[in-house]
Amino acid sequence: MFLTQVFKKGLLATLSLIMCTQACAASVQLVEKKRFEIENFKTFGGKTIKQVQVGWESYGTLNQAKDNVVLITHYFSATSHAAGKYHPDDATPGYWNAIIGPGKAIDTDKYFVLSVDTLANLNAYDPNVITTGPASINPDTGKHYGLTFPVVTIRDFVNVQKTLLESLGVTKLHAVVGGSMGSMQALDWATAYPEWVPRMISVIGSGQSDAWTTALLEKWAVPIQLDANWKSGDYYNSTPPSQGLTAALMFITQDALTPTFFNKTGEGIGYFALEDAPLNDIRQQHSIVKWLKERAQSRAKLMDANHLLYLVRASQLYMAGHSGDMKQALSSVKAKSLFLPSFNDLLLMPYLAKDAANSLEQHHKNTTYRELTGDLGHLNGVVGIEQAASDISAFLADK
């Protein structure tokens, strides 16, 4: 039992992204969240959102030429907290702390590394997140937007970032680097604003959402929409659809991992096909399901269900360049590109990154494709990113 507990805690810590020993804690940089506002933001879909506010944070120093910016675009369930800690006693640092910091692959002694909370960020109730989305108050009505919030796209996230960078006097990036939904932003950046982007790194990414991925993402929306507390998104003065949101997070966790990881986890928690409780009572569940649910319930507390629906939609509508033709749009790219999909990714399967890389090669662009390894599937690109440290470092240093 004790060993089971230890093993379980070990796995939970792995999923909490990075275990930090005392030795590493000392070297973690402290960061602070900043606020950026856009008075009137016009969406890709042609709607206007007033008083858009987003949070952002940075690591390292902007040089005088303002040409050392590495923009980090975040994944679906993440925030702009890519590295460092807000307080020395934070349990964990930002999700890519293994590769962002002084002397690390994305070296903050050289680069001004910056990251921005997306619109409709999932973690709407995290005190360290600033975002504008359906859970925000519409200044015109004084009420929560709910589903009256306009559909937003990956391009909108990019445009918010660009407006923020321009406000800092930046006119060109050193590189844009993103994982998963962040990879969508990174490649869209390189396609939409080629003069800005000399280097692009797509981690566990894709060039567009195909029919398969669109249907897969829809599964995450389904439990929220079925929850009676969802009320077509109008739940801000009543009980929120926590059961639906929890179920969506359970789905996301499984989609982002692998049988190998789940089966090891199952061993740790004592999973057994013929468990007594689910055999004796249809209302009971297997230990692996309870494990997933407990984890999801805990994560759901700082998240907003409508925001999840909007991020699903943004991801479904994704096509690099946001024109009618991804392959054609990629002809405008000027960046050198590095694709780092995960070989056993069941969420954004490697063929998606391969298709984008192949299209760039057909346009004679400088493109490198290398698959990440590990037992974690999609999360090889988050928890397992350190394996690509030297590739990323060399790619960024290259002229």
Added chain:
Amino acid sequence: MFLTQVFKKGLLATLSLIMCTQACAASVQLVEKKRFEIENFKTFGGKTIKQVQVGWESYGTLNQAKDNVVLITHYFSATSHAAGKYHPDDATPGYWNAIIGPGKAIDTDKYFVLSVDTLANLNAYDPNVITTGPASINPDTGKHYGLTFPVVTIRDFVNVQKTLLESLGVTKLHAVVGGSMGSMQALDWATAYPEWVPRMISVIGSGQSDAWTTALLEKWAVPIQLDANWKSGDYYNSTPPSQGLTAALMFITQDALTPTFFNKTGEGIGYFALEDAPLNDIRQQHSIVKWLKERAQSRAKLMDANHLLYLVRASQLYMAGHSGDMKQALSSVKAKSLFLPSFNDLLLMPYLAKDAANSLEQHHKNTTYRELTGDLGHLNGVVGIEQAASDISAFLADK
């Protein structure tokens, strides 16, 4: 538009399992559903179900020695209608008609081929299905069982089949052959009743439900349980949870197929990442999602939501031998085994069949493992089964 329609119809027909031309219609055997009753059935979990009724059908003739029985065990969303037609004008024959019939791989000129509706069969309202499950009336109360129906297992499906066979005077099979959830029954047959089973064919199958598969199957239960009309399973005198059931069927369809198939389908229905409707309104959905939903809504009409929950549970509790140890239990197998997983199966991945085959080999059993191909993933074992016809035929003929 016309071509799109034709293509769409073609795909729908493929998914309707087998397109039958006039030429083949003439050769399709006519079959009839029969009823079998067990006065008191004791479940693996130790509960008693009174007046269990199941439907069954057969193709070919039982010989005098009663030793030419090939038992076909059906998959999750199927029924005992494995081959033939009930009426000459039925749109499609049984799901494995390509390999069951006179002169076919499972040759009804030689074998008496028999199949039985499972307990809690999903298609509870199909007039050609006879099953006992939560939608049945409990003879003790005169009311629908709902969730008071005992949890049933793969072993219970096997035991119902065995009782039926014994009632026909059969004491030994020629072979048991099943796909997916049917493969679970087939291998459990060979493990629990080795004297009965000289030959076992597992198509798109597994030896036990591991933590990954158990969590994956739970996803199918989630939308039903979230549907406000489900009412903890007590919906038989009110509106049934059709939205939840439809969503579950959408999940099942995607899990049973592949990106390759979905993306071809998407082309056929005009799927486009940047479709206007979902860009302009969060309430709208992409064409691929609508396609899945329409198909699921149509299938849901003859299905019962609680039955789906019970089949999920039976599949989650599956372990060949239903003892504490699958690998050890397989030592009792006397059958020669043929495993036919699908190389690109995302639902029951090939490693599951491989694990079972490896365990049998470690016990020095006669075991053959061969992967099915095709674009259909899990459904290569249903729609694409004809590719294995000669393997199956030779396996059954072998002494």
